[in-house]
Amino acid sequence: MENKYENFINRELSWLEFNERVLEEAGDKTNPLLERLNFLSIVSSNLDEFFMIRVASLIEQVQANFDKVDFSGLSATEQVKMITSKVHEMVHEKYDTYKDLNVHLKEEKIVIIKPKDLNQSQVDFLHIYFHKNVYPVLTPMVVDSSRPFPLIMNKSLNIALFIDGMDEKENIFATVQVPSVLDRIIEMPVTEGEEKCYILLEDIIKLNINDVFRGHNIKDMACYRITRNADLSIDEEGAEDLLEAIEQSVKNRKWGEAIRIEIEDDMSEELIEVLKDELEGSFGEFYRIKGPIDLTFLSKLKSMVNCEKLKYAAHKPVSVSEFISDSNMFDIISNEDILVHHPYQSFGCVVDLVENAAKDPKVLAIKQTLYRVSGNSPIVKALMEAAENGKQVTVLVELKARFDEENNIIWAKKLEKAGCHVIYGLLGLKIHGKILLVVRNEADGIKRYVHMATGNYNDVTANFYTDIGLFTSNPYIGEDASALFNMLSGYSTIDEMNKLYIAPTGLRKKFISLIRREEENASKGKKSHIIIKINSLVDKETIEALYKASKAGVKIQCIVRGICCLRPGIEGVSENITVRSIVGRFLEHSRIFYFYNDGEEDIYLSSADIMNRNLDKRVEILFPIEAEHNKHKIKNYLEVYLSDNVKARILCSDGRYNRVTFKEEDERINSQNYFAKKAMKQIKKAKKQEKEQKFIPITAY
Template sequence: MNIVDLKNHKNYINRELSWLEFNHRVLEEVQYKSNPLFERLKFMSIVSSNLDEFFMIRVGSLWDQIQAGFHKKDIAGLIPEEQLDLIFKRAYKMMKQLHDTYNFSLSNELKKNGIHFLKKQELSLKQVEFLNNYYRNTVYPVLTPIIVDNSRTFPLILNKSLNIALLLAKDSEPVLGLLQVPSVLGRYIKIPSNNDEHCFMLMEDIIKMYLQEIFLGNNIICSGCFRITRNADLRYDEEEAEDLLKSIEKSLKKRKWGAVVRMEIESNINKKLINRLKKELEIPEKAVYKIDGIIDFTYLSKFYSVNGFDNLKYPKRISRIPIEFENEYEDDVFKIISKKDILLHRPYDSFDIVVKMIQQAAKDNKVLAIKQTLYRVSGNSPLVEALVQAAENGKQVTVLVELKARFDEKNNINWAKRLEKAGCHVIYGLLGLKTHCKILLIVRNEEEGIRRYVHLSTGNYNDVTAKFYTDIDIITSNPYFGEDASALFNMISGYTEFRNMNKFTIAPLDLRDEFIKLIQNEAENAKIGKKAQIIAKFNSLVDKKIIDELYKASASGVKINLIVRGICCLRPGIDGISENINVISIIGRYLEHSRIFYFYNDGEEKLYLSSADWMPRNLDKRVELLFPVEDNEIKDKIKEILYTYLKDNVKARILNQDGTYSRNKINDEKPLNSQDYFYEEINENKKSKEEIEQEEAPFAFRPVRNVEDV
């Protein structure tokens, strides 16, 4: 075995650059012409939204580190200033590719399909007349033009708002004019057309038509759109906060006014105007992104919902109700779960089963208590409404609502208040920790005594994202899982100290140690010549201790396959260190979100599901769950899922040693898109209820009752 160098920074990939490579893989889906046109637009919106969040949080955090004089090197040996320089260059290249793809490809494809985003010079007289009326009756009353001069200071520009800046001739020195494009009216409107084509116009282009009228009496030297991104990395002192809910509400307001970390601006704007904005916003040149064309493509997520273009989208898919529930789940979900463990592979299997489970529990006279963790829920959640109904029906309902779930804080605060008013016992998260585990416990008083039903998942209790996030759920009445679930909720609510669990492993208590033990066990088996293998699927790999254990296992001869959707700081293919490690990433129609961990274990295979990624925050700063899959039939199905991902040669990208990704070469193999395969397999191979009942029924001699049966 080689001695693995764990101190050489070259053996690791910078976290931020790895994330940018992930977003580039999403950008490739924009460029991938086999994707339907509207799906390409949707991916474009995702790329833009991802970059917004990246600058707001990750770049914002690095900015803070520099301001504080923090110069510690990261896992790849880069200090914050070096990271920012590389980020700005890579992000600029990505944004240029994004806009080039729209300008030279997608805009033409839209036109070919009769969809036109018009400019002023392209308007007919009829369309101009329509816009004149629309502007005067709808737009003008909302606008607030601002002039910045000696008597009026530069205003606070709202984070991510689109604005128009102008230089106005006034006396000897030009003055600055500002006009926010009102988001309340939407980013675009549909305008009349003389034929069957669909014509739209962006709100900023409408407003630009009337700038001289808006700034009446001023000579406009130049004008153009700009947009800023502010540092939104929230900081609040939990130790000092008497009321965490109020503390977070207060911090949310500050998010709108953090320091500017990026400015997007039209490339044809006068240099004097750019310099004036840079000065007022206190932003360096490297944080200015000159855009050739439309600023901010996030509006395309709403444009995707425009009616009448289903032919330009993925074909609609309906999630399957597992056959066990098809005829009975309306009446008694618990009867079915009491017989066997249930596997849900979402979104191929329907999340409705989980919703129905809570809705039935809310009405069931036998149900005594419901306990659940909520991290991210939808804006109109049927789950929360069911919990409210359960409390109103006299059930004991305990809900941990994680108020610190980034960008869902406001939504979760509202739900927490709603649940409290209904009589639920609401826990606002834990001091110093985010509760990220996904668990539901229902306690039922049955004829045989108290029985506990447990739902465990790799993903959130969100009925909306459940339709396009891939996750795996286990529903069980196994008493050992039920006992662990009760103990976990008692720990969360503060009633008991940590106790040894039957099946669960919990972060931040012992999850890191368990992962390391499982990896080391494979390494020990490899050293003595035994077969050793690890397959792990998750979202991000950042934790250095875990990476180092994987390096040592690889050097010992363990075959390691990692399916990592996003960030991966591990560098594969290094001689003597990671030559036995292969890393792929799958970007497709659905967001890969499931966390699965497989260890060969000398033939006594171990398979786990988890809410946790291999990141320091998951292992040290969050309440996470790792739980085993013990039902052999379910274990085989999940192993098949893993191997299908590894065979993907359509949507899989392979991580190269230099940190870039390459498409998996198909060669002579049949193309396999794992996400399409799962959908087709679930629908083609599902058995009828009669077939399942026949398989489960014990053999018995059956007398002939009718002549026709002979």
């Protein structure tokens, strides 16, 4: 297909559209108030990472005079300009939303108070609090001829000041870091019946700033925050010890080039000029903030306020019905492939498998990939116990999992100390595939049990990420799993597997062949249909294959949570393609691929999104769903996602998203609520059946 720039949406602008959808949730009055504040926190956190990685990369290209355009026809310079314009709009909208939510908080007698609104008793309390808890931690830094401008740490909140010098007309610049080791938001004491008041740490410091610079007058004062380039650059080939190299790079992340400078809206031009001069040579754009800089503290406020009516109803994942019996877990998996849908069904069954394997005397070996794990991971603890119990334990810990490097380094060292064989990824590749292999010695010989999933082995994120996992004892998949681990831990190559497809060797080719088969069937006048549910759709070759299939008449439905570079609805190119995004309470994370295949209906799950990095630079796994009852489940999932008219938005050909329209008489379908209710009904039914089976009356013969 001829490459036309207008057929593709720019990746970075598409990501900003995604963050706009998250921001819409903060403004959605159907969401509980504290959850709306939490969405604002997520928007802020998302923007931080976007600047540290994506914008930083573009600025590096601009500095290197790299003028090649991307497949949407935009150069790095043009992208930075468009991003800057869009982000200024988003920041304005974000703080308008924050202002509106504060009004609603006040109606609920919850106030984030400003110093000017404090009464004398509150001022007295904060004065004592400051000297007891804050003052000992502060390090005021003055800039003069003998003391240069200090290095300001990435994402740290700071207060810029002018104080008077020997001459009262002289302005001396000083800066104070708001300590990140202290809570950002502090609850004020209240008397019965009064409003519940909270105050920000920077406002406590400002209120007592004269005690920090005694003997000087404070002439001017305002907060600022710098976001720096945090993309790790590691020469893996030259790094004799990858663990040590990544540890050093994590430390260096604090001091990269300034990419964004956020300042309080009322910061004086004189203070701004000092920051501009001291950050000379930086491409960082200044953003005026009409409110508290860095709204990520709002997630903490949500946890501090004990008011259930202002939050989502508590969600508790239900047990997996197949595992509620007292039967041995391995026996249950031997009988059938078991599909698990998180967070509606508990992640505990995955933890149980590793813990059972660690204790089971029949288990000989456990092999597992770990990309992102929680800070107190029960899975890692079980793997350590397994090694201590004398089992062969191999763990592939991906040290290069962005922003989880430090956590993974800690666990890798502990696993090694416990006797596990730890592998730190592969040269030039990230191991992103999610797979667990348990090798067991049974009466009829060695048997393999495998768990594969679309999401990480993280017991915390499993409570709010939607993912799907498969337990199987299929011998062909077990054989493939062994071959994969042998490839990852040694030098063996994989030519062809029985059931699995692996990136970077064969996954791209498989995707393209599956799309082309639907295209060929459509060309022959046969029914053809593709449904893809992923996080991101970026890869140009795959998008072009989908365009070609669309032109042949294939019906293509894409459910893409985040970035989508495919432009639907273009005449003669993508009329048969629709794209929808679902942003709700849980983060949509599962990757599902459905192909009609002339009625045979092939369904795959994967750890991979359709991005260049996933297909070419990561170890990813695509695995089939073959059991009919599991196929039926996934088709139902897709049907519900495609019916969502509450949290779904439709991508228009101009790159913008509109909420799904519905008629007054239409049933309202919130896919995430639907799955939660369905899981609850299924487990109740299964428990009832289990109970009935346990109390079967004895009958006469």
